[in-house]
Amino acid sequence: MSLVDYIRQFFADPQFQHGYDGIWQRIAEHCWYSLIAFLCAAAIGLPLALLTGHFGRGDGPIAALAAVGRAMPSLGLIVLLAVKIGVFNFYAVLIPLVALAVPPILLTTHEGLRAVERSVVDAARGMGMRPWQVLLRAEIPSALPLILSGLRTAAVQVVSTMTIAAVIPFGGLGRYVVDGLSEYRYYEVVGGGFLVVVLSVLTLVLFAVLNRLLVSPGLRAGNRG
Amino acid sequence: MIAASVFDLPSYVQHSYLGLVGEQLKVSLGATAAGLLLSLPVGQACARWRRLYPPVLGLVTVAYSIPSLALFVLLIDYTGLTDTTIFIPLAIYSLCILVPGVVDGVRTVPREVLIAADAMGYGRARRYLQVELPIAAPTIMAAVRAATISSISLMSIGAVIGNLGGLGQLFTVGLKAFNLQLVWLGLFSLVVLALLCDLLLRLGQRLMTPWADRRSAQP
Numbered sequence: 001m002s003l004v005d006y007i008r009q010f011f012a013d014p015q016f017q018h019g020y021d022g023i024w025q026r027i028a029e030h031c032w033y034s035l036i037a038f039l040c041a042a043a044i045g046l047p048l049a050l051l052t053g054h055f056g057r058g059d060g061p062i063a064a065l066a067a068v069g070r071a072m073p074s075l076g077l078i079v080l081l082a083v084k085i086g087v088f089n090f091y092a093v094l095i096p097l098v099a100l101a102v103p104p105i106l107l108t109t110h111e112g113l114r115a116v117e118r119s120v121v122d123a124a125r126g127m128g129m130r131p132w133q134v135l136l137r138a139e140i141p142s143a144l145p146l147i148l149s150g151l152r153t154a155a156v157q158v159v160s161t162m163t164i165a166a167v168i169p170f171g172g173l174g175r176y177v178v179d180g181l182s183e184y185r186y187y188e189v190v191g192g193g194f195l196v197v198v199l200s201v202l203t204l205v206l207f208a209v210l211n212r213l214l215v216s217p218g219l220r221a222g223n224r225g
Numbered sequence: 226m227i228a229a230s231v232f233d234l235p236s237y238v239q240h241s242y243l244g245l246v247g248e249q250l251k252v253s254l255g256a257t258a259a260g261l262l263l264s265l266p267v268g269q270a271c272a273r274w275r276r277l278y279p280p281v282l283g284l285v286t287v288a289y290s291i292p293s294l295a296l297f298v299l300l301i302d303y304t305g306l307t308d309t310t311i312f313i314p315l316a317i318y319s320l321c322i323l324v325p326g327v328v329d330g331v332r333t334v335p336r337e338v339l340i341a342a343d344a345m346g347y348g349r350a351r352r353y354l355q356v357e358l359p360i361a362a363p364t365i366m367a368a369v370r371a372a373t374i375s376s377i378s379l380m381s382i383g384a385v386i387g388n389l390g391g392l393g394q395l396f397t398v399g400l401k402a403f404n405l406q407l408v409w410l411g412l413f414s415l416v417v418l419a420l421l422c423d424l425l426l427r428l429g430q431r432l433m434t435p436w437a438d439r440r441s442a443q444p
Contacts, residue, residue, distance in 0.1 A: 070374050073393065075385065075396050076381060076395075201287060204287060
């Protein structure tokens with residue numbers, strides 16, 4: 001049997017068509033928990049990086065934090081918190097997800113602001129803008145492509161790490177993978193894996209659309225001089 | 226009498242600590258090396274034919290966004306529950322991190338330097354090995370370090386699909402046995418291993434490119 005056959009078998013199985021183990025139910029869980037984690041991470045990372053980037057401080061600590069964030073095994077963090085504060089506890093998933101999503105947001109936003117040309121900032125100042133106006137109307141719009149790419153990395157990471165949360169055990173699409181593996185139903189494993197891939201590619205598409213809508217046309221790669 | 230050390234794992238782990246460390250290093254470093262070998266020609270081609278880069282970059286971004294657990298399980302059908310199932314996705318992720326690094330690195334080589342090398346009679350292969358690679362090395366090495374660190378930490382997810390994933394098994398076994406000490410040991414070992422590899426690569430880079438500006442060694 002090829003992967004396509006497995007996926008077809010997965011979608012045909014009535015067990016996964018409705019109820020608590022239904023595909024839509026699992027997708028909704030996955031998206032909902034990912035969204036909460038992503039918003040928490042953005043609420044922590046963005047303001048912090050906007051400040052450090054604007055004032056040009058903290059290059060070293062932020063780079064170090066990003067390296068540690070990359071080295072941190074997500075599975076280990078989830079299991080650690082699950083054993084410490086209890087399985088079936090959303091915080092055991094939320095805290096690692098946020099911890100993994102903050103560093104990329106922090107690093108790219110900070111770097112994005114630092115990379116804004118001085119002449120742009122000087123011009124904004126020369127036009128009589130106050131410091132917060134410089135940040136909101138010159139620095140953030142110029143740095144937006146990088147800021148969005150950091151948010152994208154974080155979102156994709158949250159969506160994929162959410163899958164691993166199924167081991168502790170927790171809901172979301174990872175359930176299919178973990179349950180299928182433990183019950184030797186390989187088509188369920190493949191079906192779950194397939195849905196996760198679809199969801200993360202959709203996350204990328206969402207950010208590509210955001211990029212189109214929000215970034216000033218003058219800044220897009222293709223239009224640069 | 227020496228008390229039982231943290232590194233003497235309980236029998237239900239089915240591996241010795243050093244065995245797990247060895248497996249971890251073998252697979253994750255091997256995969257990074259494979260990714261590097263593949264990314265050099267791909268990156269070189271993208272730097273040479275500029276129109277090739279945007280589609281390749283798009284492909285690499287999409288591939289990198291695929292969750293590792295999904296890639297692992299989709300490969301089980303072809304390679305079974307073996308190290309290869311972990312190795313291939315890790316090599317792909319390394320490739321995704323390395324291709325932009327190689328392209329950026331190759332682009333830092335000034336045109337005049339290439340022309341000077343040509344004028345000195347360097348052949349293509351010699352120019353590549355003795356001029357382009359050394360100049361591109363700091364940028365490429367930054368990507369190699371990022372790929373190595375993420376390979377080491379990503380590999381642990383392999384433990385979810387079975388008796389794989391090196392030190393990651395300390396997490397799955399620790400969860401089943403509710404043994405917090407195993408989980409801490411796994412976390413600690415993985416982070417130390419990643420930072421140690423990073424340190425060694427930094428040192429290697431200093432030795433290879435002693436002329437390079439220290440600041441360019443920052444990530």
